């Protein structure tokens with residue numbers, strides 16, 4: 351029998367790529383050390399050079415059928431004769447293992463067998479290959495060392511162990527254990543993982559092993575004795591304010607080069623120089639020694655919309671971090687300094703994966719501040735008359751109406767056309783806006799998003815209308831108002847009506863055109 355196993359060199363710890371880790375996440379998420387029953391090798395054919403184990407025992411003992419299982423004395427003797435190791439003898443010998451180590455139980459059982467039959471004293475020298483664990487218990491300390499080596503430099507509180515066994519080995523052990531071991535004997539996998547855990551704790555008493563939600567999963571491949579580390583992302587919750595328009599929430603690859611980097615994007619690969627994600631995430635990469643981030647917002651505002659008030663809740667995910675214990679005040683100060691006033695973060699704290707789902711699925715009721723101009727629907731006739739006038743005549747017409755006289759002829763005509771074209775004054779506009787409070791809107795999918803959203807009619811409520819300000823600028827009412835709306839309300843459409851697709855709308859009620867000048871998220875009423 352070949353006794354060159356195990357290999358004496360420590361195998362290298364390999365780090366999983368992000369893709370592998372993502373793929374594997376679900377498989378191991380529930381696989382605690384000592385409880386991982388998933389067989390990840392089910393499609394792998396392991397070539398067994400050894401002859402079938404039971405056949406071999408049959409050759410050793412022609413009265414195989416008469417051998418009772420442990421803990422019968424003959425059963426124990428048979429286990430010793432076929433080369434069982436002390437750990438496996440402790441596991442299969444039928445003694446209580448509570449509060450005792452397997453190796454200790456096994457040693458004492460072996461001693462009992464030898465006392466009855468001294469021929470068994472050198473059984474382990476004759477048969478050095480334990481047919482139950484294939485000598486894996488002898489590797490427990492080596493594996494613990496490899497794991498600790500791999501973990502060097504990682505900051506973590508929660509480590510979980512997982513193991514991949516070749517399917518054939520598991521099945522074979524199962525079969526042999528049930529035939530020769532005492533009934534109720536613990537399976538190889540859980541005992542081996544306990545043994546590795548025990549060794550880990552002896553080497554590092556601070557190490558904390560968990561059965562769920564690990565920060566690092568150490569996966570032991572028991573065929574090759576390789577250990578791979580699946581370093582889980584670190585999550586941080588916070589809220590961001592966006593002070594500047596023109597910043598998208600997440601990274602947006604350059605349309606010309608699709609992110610590879612070209613002249614148009616100044617080799618950044620990004621369509622926009624900044625995003626909330628990059629402003630928040632990029633400074634964190636060096637702080638956490640991570641190589642990439644993902645951004646999860648509680649909804650998002652359009653690129654030209656600012657976000658004020660308490661800001662928008664988000665969770666940022668740092669992938670493959672070495673560090674996890676960082677002073678959050680330092681983190682926030684770094685982000686805010688680097689963003690040069692474009693954004694501001696606050697309320698940041700450590701979070702976890704489950705909060706990504708919560709943040710993404712919370713329907714956030716929002717307040718918006720929206721600014722729009724009120725103009726008459728159209729007056730083609732008037733403009734033709736004005737076109738016939740000279741510039742000086744237009745200027746005197748402007749002064750008659752109390753309007754500014756500056757600008758080109760076209761500007762003057764537009765000013766005169768807009769001025770006083772709506773009969774609404776500040777009081778009537780204010781009264782109408784106040785009447786929108788509590789109204790349920792019917793909103794057909796807006797034209798501007800119809801290409802990517804299903805065309806349907808949604809009902810959304812305007813919860814509150816406040817802070818109405820109306821200014822007359824060149825005879826044109828300019829309105830600013832706060833609208834608190836149900837999650838998912840199309841706010842610009844609520845004002846301009848989207849050609850009758852949103853009913854009622856401010857535009858429809860005024861029977862006028864409402865030109866939206868800008869929009870801000872005034873606050874997000876969540877968390």
Ligand SMILES: [Zn+2]
Pocket residue numbers: 434435436437438439480481482483484485486487
């Ligand atoms: Zn063994």
Ligand SMILES: [Zn+2]
Pocket residue numbers: 604605606607608609610611612613614615616617619620
């Ligand atoms: Zn580009």
